[in-house]
Amino acid sequence: MAETQRHPFLHGLSKHRGAPPTVVVIFGASGDLTARKLIPAVYNLGFDNLLPADFYLVGYGRKPIPDDEFRALASDAIKEFSRRELNADVWSRLARRTSYVAGGYDEKPAFDKLAAHIDELERQIGRDVQRLFYISTPPSVFTPILLNLGASGLAAKHLGLPHHSKVIIEKPFGKDLASARALNETIRSVFEEHQVYRIDHYLGKETVQDLLVQRFANAIFEPLWNRNFIDSVQITVAEEVGVEKRGGYYEQSGCLRDMIQNHTMQLVALTAMEPPVSLDAESIRDEKVKLLKAIQPLALGPGGDVARAQYAAGMMGGKAAKGYLEEEGIAPQSATETFAAIRLSINNWRWQGVPFYLRSGKRMARRVSEIAINFKCPPGTLFAGSGRFDIAANTLSFQIQPDEGLSLILNTKVPGLDTRTQPVKMNFRYATTFGSNTPEAYERLVLDAMIGDGTLFIRGDEALASWQLYTPVLESWAAAGREGMDAYAAGSWGPATGDALLAKNGHVWRQP
Ligand SMILES: NC(=O)c1ccc[n+]([C@@H]2O[C@H](COP(=O)([O-])OP(=O)(O)OC[C@H]3O[C@@H](n4cnc5c(N)ncnc54)[C@H](OP(=O)(O)O)[C@@H]3O)[C@@H](O)[C@H]2O)c1
Numbered sequence: 001m002a003e004t005q006r007h008p009f010l011h012g013l014s015k016h017r018g019a020p021p022t023v024v025v026i027f028g029a030s031g032d033l034t035a036r037k038l039i040p041a042v043y044n045l046g047f048d049n050l051l052p053a054d055f056y057l058v059g060y061g062r063k064p065i066p067d068d069e070f071r072a073l074a075s076d077a078i079k080e081f082s083r084r085e086l087n088a089d090v091w092s093r094l095a096r097r098t099s100y101v102a103g104g105y106d107e108k109p110a111f112d113k114l115a116a117h118i119d120e121l122e123r124q125i126g127r128d129v130q131r132l133f134y135i136s137t138p139p140s141v142f143t144p145i146l147l148n149l150g151a152s153g154l155a156a157k158h159l160g161l162p163h164h165s166k167v168i169i170e171k172p173f174g175k176d177l178a179s180a181r182a183l184n185e186t187i188r189s190v191f192e193e194h195q196v197y198r199i200d201h202y203l204g205k206e207t208v209q210d211l212l213v214q215r216f217a218n219a220i221f222e223p224l225w226n227r228n229f230i231d232s233v234q235i236t237v238a239e240e241v242g243v244e245k246r247g248g249y250y251e252q253s254g255c256l257r258d259m260i261q262n263h264t265m266q267l268v269a270l271t272a273m274e275p276p277v278s279l280d281a282e283s284i285r286d287e288k289v290k291l292l293k294a295i296q297p298l299a300l301g302p303g304g305d306v307a308r309a310q311y312a313a314g315m316m317g318g319k320a321a322k323g324y325l326e327e328e329g330i331a332p333q334s335a336t337e338t339f340a341a342i343r344l345s346i347n348n349w350r351w352q353g354v355p356f357y358l359r360s361g362k363r364m365a366r367r368v369s370e371i372a373i374n375f376k377c378p379p380g381t382l383f384a385g386s387g388r389f390d391i392a393a394n395t396l397s398f399q400i401q402p403d404e405g406l407s408l409i410l411n412t413k414v415p416g417l418d419t420r421t422q423p424v425k426m427n428f429r430y431a432t433t434f435g436s437n438t439p440e441a442y443e444r445l446v447l448d449a450m451i452g453d454g455t456l457f458i459r460g461d462e463a464l465a466s467w468q469l470y471t472p473v474l475e476s477w478a479a480a481g482r483e484g485m486d487a488y489a490a491g492s493w494g495p496a497t498g499d500a501l502l503a504k505n506g507h508v509w510r511q512p
Contacts, residue, residue: 021054028137029059130163150190204441247329314490
């Protein structure tokens with residue numbers, strides 16, 4: 001049986017009906033993301049026979065690149081980054097349909113040339129194709145690209161038909177509420193909302209989708225999924241890497257924008273939303289927006305709901321690691337946070353009084369992303385005192401990366417004649433059960449966009465709801481400069497101010 005036929009999620013949340021004839025146009029085709037993720041994703045979809053018979057790939061960028069050279073770049077990218085080795089047959093099928101158009105992002109005539117190139121493909125095969133535009137450039141050129149897609153008629157091509165044009169927009173989606181609103185307005189001046197796919201690649205990860213399956217396909221969890229049984233929720237998105245060579249980019253971003261506002265909030269929304277009436281995109285996104293709107297504004301200042309810090313020199317894997325301020329491209333007095341921790345209160349019937357703690361940082365002890373649901377302890381009457389009973393709160397944790405899976409901490413009797421207890425962990429790992437060669441997030445997302453399934457993409461109002469929450473935090477940090485900026489040693493689990501957010505409620509961070 002083909003790998004994809006066995007894969008549970010290709011038959012799970014979304015309805016993979018097969019994509020119509022499609023041309024995928026990548027703007028920023030000479031870039032890092034194209035090589036590391038997008039070309040390998042398209043190749044693996046081809047390998048799995050998930051591309052339509054009439055599929056074309058067009059690279060677009062300012063640098064003139066002959067078709068042959070672009071194909072060579074693409075095959076090098078597959079060799080280096082694909083989860084599967086380059087298969088000559090699969091690649092030759094794709095290579096025959098791969099081309100490149102050179103032009104500026106703000107040059108209307110270049111977009112007319114692109115439109116003519118695609119019209120010619122349509123003419124050659126004698127049928128219409130849908131145009132899927134993937135904007136994989138720095139955000140400074142998102143707006144000119146969108147406007148030229150409108151001006152050249154590419155955005156409205158085949159509108160009203162199933163194979164209308166679509167656009168995928170990479171992150172970051174704005175840098176605050178005002179810029180995200182402006183970007184939404186530009187998009188809506190050119191595309192209808194149903195044509196727009198704002199990407200957050202976290203939503204393409206198996207465990208993130210598994211959250212919905214665990215919650216709504218298992219009868220044992222949902223009755224407990226509320227303030228009566230859950231004590232707190234912790235979400236960690238920790239990286240081991242520092243800023244590497246991307247200091248210039250990171251100085252403009254920081255942890256709150258780079259990780260918390262987007263990826264981590266998607267995890268909050270899927271963990272905490274109400275059951276949708278169906279698994280269609282709008283039902284799920286409606287529930288996510290409702291949840292985001294129920295989050296209380298964050299208390300700022302000392303003793304509030306937010307903490308930020310920068311990594312200082314420390315040890316990573318037994319080697320000395322520099323502090324953030326010593327890294328290349330970082331201002332000596334930089335006020336950019338590399339760690340942020342947040343305490344969220346959700347003011348609705350299900351979650352009132354249950355704190356949601358979020359933390360993300362660079363140069364942390366271990367690369368791990370997880371959601372941990374901490375249940376309340378049972379009454380202490382039976383197993384208390386005498387030191388023989390080691391009772392832990394039950395914790396259900398979704399490990400999103402690496403080593404995707406699910407764990408449950410249960411209290412168990414230690415074997416022996418004496419009655420002693422000990423917490424044990426029950427583990428499910430994707431790699432062990434389903435094999436390690438699962439599709440990458442970008443494969444799922446590119447396929448869904450081709451098919452027209454927006455479930456795993458962010459709607460415009462969803463992006464705004466998250467920015468609404470975090471823009472006051474960003475403004476207060478910008479006004480404070482370095483005042484209130486804590487530090488943590490590289491290789492640690494973060495600063496004392498991050499711990500203090502939890503200590504207020506008698507909680508501590510898990511060591512994932
Ligand atoms: N790289 C990743 O792992 C990653 C992960 C998640 C999200 N993203 C997002 O994906 C998008 C692309 O990322 P990337 O790392 O591939 O970017 P990149 O390599 O810096 O840029 C992609 C392409 O855009 C064009 N470009 C670069 N700077 C430009 C500028 N100032 N003005 C106009 N065009 C410019 C270049 O192509 P030409 O010179 O040929 O026009 C470049 O090859 C970004 O929005 C990024 O935030 C990236």
